[in-house]
Amino acid sequence: MAVVRRPGADHCGIAAAMAVIDGKWKVSLLWELERSPRRRFGELRRLVPGVSEKVLAAQLRELENDGIVHREVYDEVPPRVEYSLTPLGEELNGALEALGEWGTKHLLPAAAPGRLPERPGPA
Amino acid sequence: MAVVRRPGADHCGIAAAMAVIDGKWKVSLLWELERSPRRRFGELRRLVPGVSEKVLAAQLRELENDGIVHREVYDEVPPRVEYSLTPLGEELNGALEALGEWGTKHLLPAAAPGRLPERPGPA
């Protein structure tokens, strides 16, 4: 479980939430799974450029163990596995919106009018 | 500068914000500075148990460089330095509230009625 990697994660909501999204690619994964559910492993690999197979698998497992993503295995050949957000994961994504708006407003390079929608995604 | 440590930090508000709060103790520091502004270095060291002097100084510098905290140096002996949140830092803290509520609601051990206020702090 991921949930005790930050100090105070056992009694502070923020630290606990940070523990869940701690991992270089997790926010990107949440983002992609929100944009379109039922993503396959290879799709995610392509959608999140730079992540290795090992780390992608590991972070998906952690998100699964934390109840954020659901992993559906189809018994076919070739194999097929689909990942999607759980209701809890969708709530988490919602809770991240305020943070995303703050970042967009204050940190991103000044956007041309019309660009940079409310919650722009990675890559 | 801290702001490009996560993938997509240059074009995704969430990644950019995550880059700013990336650092084991930064959220705790934000929390303490919100609870009471004008904290001295030694106070923060005590208020955030476990942090070393090196890392405390480093993360305060990063927050300062990112415009989140203000560092006021008084030319006295013995030396005195006070840290406080900037308006931007206060906004950031506000943007973290939703995340804290999500974490408190879904991750923390069930709280006895009356305990765990809206945004409980670390330590």
Next chain:
DNA sequence: CCGTATCCGAGATGATACTG
């Protein structure tokens, strides 16, 4: 009191090869 300078280790990530 408020830091900085070094050294070091742990853990997370990356690269690659391999398997059901």
Next chain:
DNA sequence: CAGTATCATCTCGGATACGG
């Protein structure tokens, strides 16, 4: 296709000692 196994790397943070 969807991973696992293995090894290399790299960054962050911890410990300690010293300086203004």
